[in-house]
Amino acid sequence: MARDGNRPRVIVAVDTDEGITGWGECYNHGPDRALPPLLDYLYLQIEGEDPRRIERIVLKLLQQSRFPPGALGLAAISAIDHALWDISAKAVGLPVYMLLGGHVRDRVRVYLGVYSAPDAEAARDHCAAMSAEHGFTAFKMSPYRGDIHAYPWSKTIGKTTEWVANLTELCPDWEFAYDAHARLFEPWQAVSLGNALAPFHPLFFEEPIRPENVEAWGPLKSALNCPLATGESLYSRFEFLRLLQCGGADIIQPDICVVGGLLEMRKIAAIAEAFYVPVAPHNPMGPLATAVNLHFAASCPNFKILEYRLPGTSAFLGKDLANPDVEAGYVTDPYMPNDGYLELRPDRPGWGVEIDEAYLATDRYIHWERKLPIRPDASTGYT
Structure with a gap:
């Protein structure tokens, strides 16, 4: 996790045996710290796959869940998808948009x-x-x-x-x-x-x-x-x-x-x-x-x-x-x-930006959770 603003950011790296690393980002909408163990589990489903077969890999992750994944599952899949596109574009030396x-x-x-x-x-x-x-x-x-x-x-x-x-x-x-x-x-x-x-x-x-x-x-x-x-x-x-x-x-x-x-x-x-x-x-x-x-x-x-x-x-x-x-x-x-x-x-x-891995190696975690408004009758409202 990295810090950006008032909440932790979940940054994902996917490495290949060709020495290419792809990067992606999850929406960390909470519960806090819920995404990293889910990402570890999902990686077990894709290890050894050809990262350029993005449609196949994403479909596999969706089908493995049996029931339609919700906010956390799709946020994790999002970051993996980003990393796969980054790898695919770097492999041919092009910006991602040229593959689209x-x-x-x-x-x-x-x-x-x-x-x-x-x-x-x-x-x-x-x-x-x-x-x-x-x-x-x-x-x-x-x-x-x-x-x-x-x-x-x-x-x-x-x-x-x-x-x-x-x-x-x-x-x-x-x-x-x-x-x-x-x-x-x-x-x-x-x-x-x-x-x-x-x-x-x-x-x-x-x-x-x-x-x-x-x-x-x-x-x-x-x-x-x-x-x-x-x-x-x-x-x-x-x-x-x-x-x-x-x-x-x-x-x-x-x-x-x-x-x-x-x-x-x-x-x-x-x-x-x-x-x-x-x-x-x-x-x-x-x-x-x-x-x-x-x-x-x-x-x-x-x-x-x-x-x-x-x-x-x-x-x-x-x-x-x-x-x-x-x-x-x-x-x-x-x-x-x-x-x-x-x-x-x-x-x-790829995405056209450089990631500072030394920065990510440092512990910058801060706890974050949404604060709910309290109505005059003491019930909670939407934030």
Whole structure:
């Protein structure tokens, strides 16, 4: 495990008898420390296989589980899939995207997540600094202006509307997305929140309700006057097919470290393309995950925009780590934005980044778990 930001990152290496090492990253969504023993078990299923036969190996891992794997199983398979693509591309001296039919774009647009800001002026100042340094033209914010359980819903909506109106006036040249983070249980609240944002033309309104009842997303999208995005909590192409069949999203957000890897991500994107739906990958991860996403995005016709996190920084405004150069050190040369885009590296095989194995050999583990909100009646809410 490596540390990046406020949680451990699970980085996977797969070695070959030809001396090639492939690298991948899991989504460590918890329980903490659950993935390493699962990865050890899965490796026993693939030892001795030809790493270039990615479809066969992933299929074998899926079939070995007998029942459809859930969040942990697919996160582990994702990292193995990444490593196999890295090996395959390094074996022929090409970037991964050249094994996917080549790149359809020369650079990949990114947006920066800024999840906490005390006021619109502070958000503007932070976004202005990030725009000046890296060229960002799009950002993602939380739409909540306080504890949504502590006030009447009408006051929550009023605070949001006032804050977003102020932010939009202060920042006319940038696009903003708003992530409701699946905290709402009642769909009518999602409709009222989304339509409060709609007059300000958000880039998208992200995941306001829980993902379990996929069919509820169709009526939700129909009631909204702004683009609805979701998918970070869905796993396989079969779940995304259900979502798209019920007209549940304008934009899908699969996570390449969750769904089973690049192979499955490509299949999900192809299904979405047939529904005229673009893909904006969920990527709150470390710099290795960003490299994997870059190669997917470069070769995906219906790609829209990629979530991006500056290596070694917190996602919360004002809480950047004291030493960002150290905390994201497992990738020595991360992809950094220029004019709001990540540039391809056509002369670099595999994912195009170097892993610092000496860094990974040191113990930087920190315990991490989600903190649940407590409602006024002492019941727990969604985080």
